[in-house]
Amino acid sequence: MVPPEYYLLLSSGLFCIGLFGILTRRNALYFLMSVELMLNAANINLVAFSLYWGNLTGQTFALFAIALAAAEVAVGIGIILALYRNFGDVDVMAAATMRW
Amino acid sequence: MVTAFDYVPAIVLLPFVSFVVALFVGKNMPKKGAYGGIAATAGSLLLSIWVLLSVRGGGAHQETYWTWAQGVGSQPFRLEFGALIDPLSALMLVIVTLIATLVHVFSLGYMNDEGERDLPRYYAGLGLFTASMLGFVIADNLLMAFMFFELVGLCSFLLIGFHFREPGPPSAAKKAFLVTRFGDYFFLVGVVAVFATFGTAAFAGAESFPALAEGALNGNVDVWTPGGLDTMTWFTVVGLLVLGGVVGKSAQFPLHTWLPDAMEGPTPVSALIHAATMVAAGVYLVARMYGFYVLTPTTMGVIALVGGFTALFAGTMGLVKEELKQVLAYSTISQYGYMMLGLGAGGYVAAVFHLTTHAFFKALLFLGAGSVIIAMHHNENMWDMGGLKDEMPVTYWTFLAGSLALAGIFPFAGFWSKDEILYEALIHGGSEPLLFAGYAMGLLAVPVTAFYTFRMVFLTFHGNARSEIARNPEPVRWNVKGPLSVLGVLAAVTGVINMVPVQKVLGIEGIDYLHLWLDNHWGGIEGLSSHHYAEIGPYSSTYPFGTEVATVLAGAAISLGLALAGLGLAWKLYNVAEPVEHTAKLGGAKELLYNNYYQDEFQVWLANRTRGLSGSADTFDQGVVDGVVNGVSSVSLLSGDRIKRIQTGVVGNYALLLTLSLTALLVVFALIGGWF
């Protein structure tokens, strides 16, 4: 097995790339894609340690996480639709009315 | 076995209940709380008489009802409420409750029948006052006495300012409160000094502060004195501090200015509070603490001098007054001056005797004035009156009885008591210049008193009616005439309780009942008797006319002669069909007397001198204290205002904040947990 540190580095790198996308992207769809990236980074971690500990729980859990990510994207798309309807734009920075 | 002493708290609480009842349900009651008040004070009167009889039967009582603060440490203090029933307080209880009952009955006529408004408040005020005064009378320690002292001052304020919708009464109430408060400030310092010096403020018992003071002066007991001051000097200072409150409450010079203005209150209030009971509180306090005061000759001399001076000073001011109640107000100040003279001169019994008789005849005179005021439709100017004696016989005869007592004419009550005070001052004043000065001034005040008293009587009741209302005065009912009659009889006969001159001249033993009473003859508390005070007191008797009997007779003759002279002068000037003002004959003194020796203006001037100090105190309070409080709140407001700007509503900012916080947390945990 490849030493687990590399898997950890990979997953944290992927996570931070997803985070980068969240922090800089303005289009809501790209925002969602970045969230997907972050979820998958967690999945990588789960699978890697499933192999490390020799227990299938990690992989099964990762399967569930994938399914949930899909569900979450479905809902997210619906939210983006509502966002568009109310603000006329999918720019996440445009929806700033819940402020002080 | 039920004793009267079990019911002592009820004496105080019954009027308090009537206060509460009048306050909350008075407006629904037929007489707005009057019947409740009458019932309560009559109940207290009956209980007080029972207590008096119990003390007469050989009991005296001291009981602590509630310890409300207990100190810890090497010198523990105990602050408590308790009752002290001995001959003096039993006597005072009867006096206060009797006059309170009569005033309540009189108020039915003066307030209810005249259709006054806000009567529940009035009866509530009377009830609270009666309860506070009775609490003061039974107080067994100085702190409790101080608390009730302040309470009666509050009630006085409330009742003087009863007609608060007019401009005069609230101002007068404020003045009364402030002037007495000024004196009470010194009283409070004195109370604290007593606690600091003796560790206790109890009036009676072996551990009371008068007993400890006596022991300290004999060298048996150690007491604290500040800065190593001599014990006698320190006791004098403490006595003078407490005297500050006495001077304020009993309207002695210089804190007398509030009493004439207090006449703005309803006349029954004047009768109860400013004649017979509240102003008596100061004198009663000195009598209660007499065992402490007699130890310090300087304070005694000061008391006598202040008293004598006030007697003369106020008497001269009463000469020129035009309003009925004003004459009586100055008369009150003057008579309390006599009591202080008596106390200062070592005449403990004489002063208490005068307190008793004065309570009766001054209340009588005020109630009589109230009756005249009702008749004259609230016109108090004596120059509008005249000829009322035919229209109002009951009022006239009782008022005359009170006036004869006030002027000190034999055989009315005032003669005996005033005469005894002057006698005590005379015989003790042989080697004490302060006392002798007090005696001289008191003696000079006798004709002045008789003069202004009978000027008042003649202008009001004799001669021809000088106005339409005086020709057809409003009739008064039984609720006015009843109390007047009771007090009229008392003013005439109270003298018999202490006919000391008769005893001494005729050699009959045992008729000086008051002397025996206050001497614990029938029972009392050890150490609170008049002979004990005489023993530890600083005075010795000298008889300037040779023997005791000769001095008694000579003193009585001199004071009676002066009183009759004053009466005669008033008769000549004012007992004519159409009297005129004779004040022009006073010459330059007229303006001085009219303006009360400019004492009111002087006190206002003094108060204005403190503006600088009070202004800086106000600035400190508003700037520093309020500034700190506002500053604390403004810190909160400002920081809230700044921090709220984090909520920009932009999701990206929130995500950024999350990320940064997560990073920071990880770094912190890593460093602490040694992950590296």
Added chain:
Amino acid sequence: MTDDEPGSSSLRPGLAAVALFGVLAAVVLGSASGFGDPVQFPAGESIVHNIGYALFDIDLGGIPTEGFLAAFLIIAIALDVALDSAVYLAKREDDGTIISALTDGGREIVDGDVAGAADREVTGSTETDETEQGGDR
């Protein structure tokens, strides 16, 4: 790297992500004790078969695992709910009636407008062919 919208935002917030990566990498690489020997799966076992056994709580496989039947069922429900909610959110609400967001024969649907709805077809208006601004962007 510019963003999709004109007048885009800066990239500076992304530095926070970079910093986080730095911290994580430092922790991972600098971990004192490191990781021990991995326990790998036993040879000869089919992973997929075992995952299936785990999903249905069947005790057949040789690889140790936990039972996921309950989670399986809950996920099924959750997915179903998510699908329905997505469809619901996508429907447009207009004048009290909910109108599907589907286009009809290539016509564009105006945002919030009744254009192209069944009502217009019923009333036979001539606006059916107009093209308007809007639509999903």
